[in-house]
Amino acid sequence: MISDLTVLLIFQLIGEVLARSLDLPVPGPVIGMLLLFLALLLRGGPGDGLRTTGQNLLQHLSLLFVPAGTGIMVHLHRVADEWPALLLSLLISTLATLVVTALAMKLCQRAAHPGDSQ
The missing domain is CATH 1.10.150 (DNA polymerase; domain 1)
Structure with missing residues (x-):
């Protein structure tokens, strides 16, 4: 090992x-x-x-998130000061991820079934 x-x-x-x-x-x-x-x-x-x-x-992957969680707790005052920007970036990145995933899935379906008209 x-x-x-x-x-x-x-x-x-x-x-x-x-x-x-x-x-x-x-x-x-x-x-x-x-x-x-x-x-x-x-x-x-x-x-x-x-x-x-x-x-x-x-x-044991979840153990690797402990330092990130600790860092957030240490800098909680910054999160409180900048929460609008953080919230906006989270919403935009989530929406972008959903759109890109949907488009990629659609492209994969077209490649797998080229004769179908969807």
Whole structure:
């Protein structure tokens, strides 16, 4: 399990190095995840150890939100001062996500059934 966790962290490190050295607007962990995905595609999928490690991390994913919740509590005065902007950004981003998801679903349905007129 330690070696598989090391593999995950190495890919994250590679992503961070690429993002910072190339001054990319994408977070390093996202680049690392993409590189890991490509490596797993070339390899034919994850091994049993990496699969188990990934499942264990996913089972405890909620623990990773504790620092974010703590940060919100520490800066609660800023949330109170800026709540209109936060609320507006949450509403707009939620609406945008719904619209993009609906459009993507519609495109996927058209691609899956090209002869149907919907």
